[in-house]
Amino acid sequence: MRRDRNRNLLALGFVAVLLGGGAAALSGTTDEKAQFTFNNATEVESFDPKVVTGVPEGRVLRCLLEGLANPHPETLRPVPGVAESWDVSDDGLVYTFHLRQDARWTDGEPVTSADFLYAWKRFLDPEEPATYAYILDVVKNAKAYYQDKTVTDFAEVGVRAPDEWTFVVELAASTPYFLDLTHFYPLYPVPRHVVEKYGDEWIRPEHFVGNGAFKLEERRFRDRVRLVKNVLYWDAANVRLESVDILPVDDHVTGLNLYLTGVVDWETDVPHHVIPELKKRADFKPKPYLGSYFYRVNLQNKDLLKRRLVGDPRFRKALYLAMDRQAIVESITKAGEVPARSLVPPGIDGYDGPMLPDRNLEEARRLVAEVKRDLHVDKLPTLTILYNTHETHRQIAEVIQVQWAKELGIPVKIENQEWGTYLTSQRQLDYDICRAAWIGDYADPNTFLDMFVTGGGNNNTGYASEDYDGLIRKAGKERDPAERMRILRRAEELLLTDLPVLPIYYYVTKNLVRPWVKGFHPNVQNIHPLKFVWIDEAEKRERSGER
Amino acid sequence: MGWITSSWAFLVWTWEMGILQPIGVFLAIMAGLWASGRWSPWGSMRFLCRRLEWMALTLLIVFSISFFLMRSIPGGPFDRDKNIDPAIKARIEAKYGLDRPIGEQYLRSLADTLRGDLGPSYKNRDYDVVDIIAEGFPKSASLGVVALIFALTLGITAGMVSAVRRGGWLDTTLMVFATIGIALPNFVIASILILFLVILVPMFPAATWGDFRHLILPAFCLGAPFAAYVARLTRTGMLDVLTQDYIRTARAKGVGELRVLTAHALKGGLLPVVSFLGPAIAGILTGSLVVEKIFQIPGLGTHFVQAAINRDYTLSMGCVLLYTTLVYLMNLLVDVGYTVLDPRVELD
Numbered sequence: 001m002r003r004d005r006n007r008n009l010l011a012l013g014f015v016a017v018l019l020g021g022g023a024a025a026l027s028g029t030t031d032e033k034a035q036f037t038f039n040n041a042t043e044v045e046s047f048d049p050k051v052v053t054g055v056p057e058g059r060v061l062r063c064l065l066e067g068l069a070n071p072h073p074e075t076l077r078p079v080p081g082v083a084e085s086w087d088v089s090d091d092g093l094v095y096t097f098h099l100r101q102d103a104r105w106t107d108g109e110p111v112t113s114a115d116f117l118y119a120w121k122r123f124l125d126p127e128e129p130a131t132y133a134y135i136l137d138v139v140k141n142a143k144a145y146y147q148d149k150t151v152t153d154f155a156e157v158g159v160r161a162p163d164e165w166t167f168v169v170e171l172a173a174s175t176p177y178f179l180d181l182t183h184f185y186p187l188y189p190v191p192r193h194v195v196e197k198y199g200d201e202w203i204r205p206e207h208f209v210g211n212g213a214f215k216l217e218e219r220r221f222r223d224r225v226r227l228v229k230n231v232l233y234w235d236a237a238n239v240r241l242e243s244v245d246i247l248p249v250d251d252h253v254t255g256l257n258l259y260l261t262g263v264v265d266w267e268t269d270v271p272h273h274v275i276p277e278l279k280k281r282a283d284f285k286p287k288p289y290l291g292s293y294f295y296r297v298n299l300q301n302k303d304l305l306k307r308r309l310v311g312d313p314r315f316r317k318a319l320y321l322a323m324d325r326q327a328i329v330e331s332i333t334k335a336g337e338v339p340a341r342s343l344v345p346p347g348i349d350g351y352d353g354p355m356l357p358d359r360n361l362e363e364a365r366r367l368v369a370e371v372k373r374d375l376h377v378d379k380l381p382t383l384t385i386l387y388n389t390h391e392t393h394r395q396i397a398e399v400i401q402v403q404w405a406k407e408l409g410i411p412v413k414i415e416n417q418e419w420g421t422y423l424t425s426q427r428q429l430d431y432d433i434c435r436a437a438w439i440g441d442y443a444d445p446n447t448f449l450d451m452f453v454t455g456g457g458n459n460n461t462g463y464a465s466e467d468y469d470g471l472i473r474k475a476g477k478e479r480d481p482a483e484r485m486r487i488l489r490r491a492e493e494l495l496l497t498d499l500p501v502l503p504i505y506y507y508v509t510k511n512l513v514r515p516w517v518k519g520f521h522p523n524v525q526n527i528h529p530l531k532f533v534w535i536d537e538a539e540k541r542e543r544s545g546e547r
Numbered sequence: 548m549g550w551i552t553s554s555w556a557f558l559v560w561t562w563e564m565g566i567l568q569p570i571g572v573f574l575a576i577m578a579g580l581w582a583s584g585r586w587s588p589w590g591s592m593r594f595l596c597r598r599l600e601w602m603a604l605t606l607l608i609v610f611s612i613s614f615f616l617m618r619s620i621p622g623g624p625f626d627r628d629k630n631i632d633p634a635i636k637a638r639i640e641a642k643y644g645l646d647r648p649i650g651e652q653y654l655r656s657l658a659d660t661l662r663g664d665l666g667p668s669y670k671n672r673d674y675d676v677v678d679i680i681a682e683g684f685p686k687s688a689s690l691g692v693v694a695l696i697f698a699l700t701l702g703i704t705a706g707m708v709s710a711v712r713r714g715g716w717l718d719t720t721l722m723v724f725a726t727i728g729i730a731l732p733n734f735v736i737a738s739i740l741i742l743f744l745v746i747l748v749p750m751f752p753a754a755t756w757g758d759f760r761h762l763i764l765p766a767f768c769l770g771a772p773f774a775a776y777v778a779r780l781t782r783t784g785m786l787d788v789l790t791q792d793y794i795r796t797a798r799a800k801g802v803g804e805l806r807v808l809t810a811h812a813l814k815g816g817l818l819p820v821v822s823f824l825g826p827a828i829a830g831i832l833t834g835s836l837v838v839e840k841i842f843q844i845p846g847l848g849t850h851f852v853q854a855a856i857n858r859d860y861t862l863s864m865g866c867v868l869l870y871t872t873l874v875y876l877m878n879l880l881v882d883v884g885y886t887v888l889d890p891r892v893e894l895d
Contacts, residue, residue: 045671051672221674221679249843261749420621458630
């Protein structure tokens, strides 16, 4: 009897200890809410500008670091950052940046031209170049230094720091969008004194030093990144957010729940099945976004019949003409996406791109018949549409499958692959037709068009046209901005004639933002520097009951 | 030295999340039993050693299969939708030793793992795998512990009541609930709970990690299917035991019904539950992809799937090894636990 009682006591103790252990793991994790919380939708790959390439990483780095310039919150045109001002030589080749003397790293050290020089040198390190190294191909000798290795001395690369407060960049050819790159996050400076001390470990929260409007306070993996206002920032007087929480919630439904219950002030994406509901709300206003959704066509198909068939531009044109883009944006994506009749989305200043004709079934059928006759093909082979596993991609592929099969008599299969496999198939040209998308890195048609030069790293279609390559090269050397845009237009016209890609729709942004969040402006690149964002506390108190 | 710090760190987490304490309590019970002469460790020692040998072998096999399996699927950790220049990618891969012959990679990786160094994560490049596990495991585990307590309390009570009231309306109702609990997937339970207890009546936070209130809904969702399972297993076990001779003897000796149930029958009736608990605890402690995704719990569950999708070889390996170890240890505890609950069982 007594032994039993003892054992019961032990069992009770066991349960108590379990409970205590659970509580212990929780203790000390409760935080006061930050003044502004946004959902970044994923855990960022890194804080190191040299390593990162993604949109979410950009959102975080724009808080922690500052480049030569900042993007204007509305127009995205460069406004002073670490550089107070800049001069451009008459030939458009030499940019001289005058750095402010009151810019500081969060450890109090001044931000000098040496930090930029160091960051860019590190970016172009021939032993270990940055993921985005090619973005600096416009700089004189940069590519020769990091890739071809025909230049071995960094001094010959077109980047100089004549004195502490002057940073000079010499370009290989006039590049109208170069100033946009000065606020592109991979080119942000890094604190030389910290990187040299800690090496790759410098991005650890205990070592991290930045120069942005906000300072890293805490980083909890897949939990949150807590930022506080950086009091040493040169423009701290104009930074109005005191603290910022960045959440990595990747499930859009969970993100929406957090927004609806008032935890999150800015949600960067929404679940697509509730978009019609959300569109009734005042705080959800989709706006044009610099991105295109399209299908790639494999022009080097291993199947010879398919290769002959899709190798005929008339056949690709027919595929394009038979797609009902309107139905896709209306019944599937639903956020107000615009059916695409070109690759480059509208909304780029100074660029008036060409447009393909709209849907035309008769013409499409005629083209298919013509191709079949000319190539002596009776029975069309089955084409496969490849997409990465995702509900929306599947629905779009199904719609197109039906349209091609019903209207053109082309047997179509659809196939999904998970992300990594899909990327590999695409890169190795192991597909017939493949879902793709591209978000512009900077507001210039070049970010879309130079993708399809022969052998380009993201071409992935086997498209090779000397004329096209020539036009892209020519545009790169053209100094007159208007003429350059005309050349790029001709390039896009050629691309749309050859159609290695079939445009489907242009993206829209899907931000959900609380009405009391001010200084948040829609723009084509969906860039919202938090430096300019503030909370209207009075309006927040008044309206915070609303859902 | 690496292995000392990492095993110390491991001990600290196990303590912090309350795994070490029950193991300690368990050892104390065993010591007590040994002292009272009811059980001797010497017979078990040989058994334990053999089990640990098997565990080492299992881990080696799991390591090898995972290693080659992961590298045999298309794609690599540095593939992105915006292709990295092949030359640049090659240099990044070289930095992580991925350019070496596969056999050499295997041996190096094995040597590192034996030293307790699981390497850097390829996808979350600011973190080492050990850091990621150290941050995630305690969270998944504490969620799991709460879910487990809930599952056991509810499951055992319901199972006992069902067994005693066999065939009655209470039995039917409870077993219908248990069947629903097993059949309903986590995310359905979660959606219903969120709809009612978060959106309509804001009682609990919608998601994220924070104080105890953040744990309740996810723990319920995580524990519900286990509770249902435990209820069914307890019922079966109890029904089996209640027909045994020794129960009749106890009743004949005039022992009260409640005492018959709790002191005599429950011990035997719980045997099926105990054997179910081993793997279940390992599973529940390492987190659930679905529950962690819906409630944005920064635990380990997500990594099991996401690391494989990202081709994050090192993180994926870390998760697999951790899970294997846990499953093995839990099953070991179950086997030992059996000998305590049922004197007829002997270790060998």
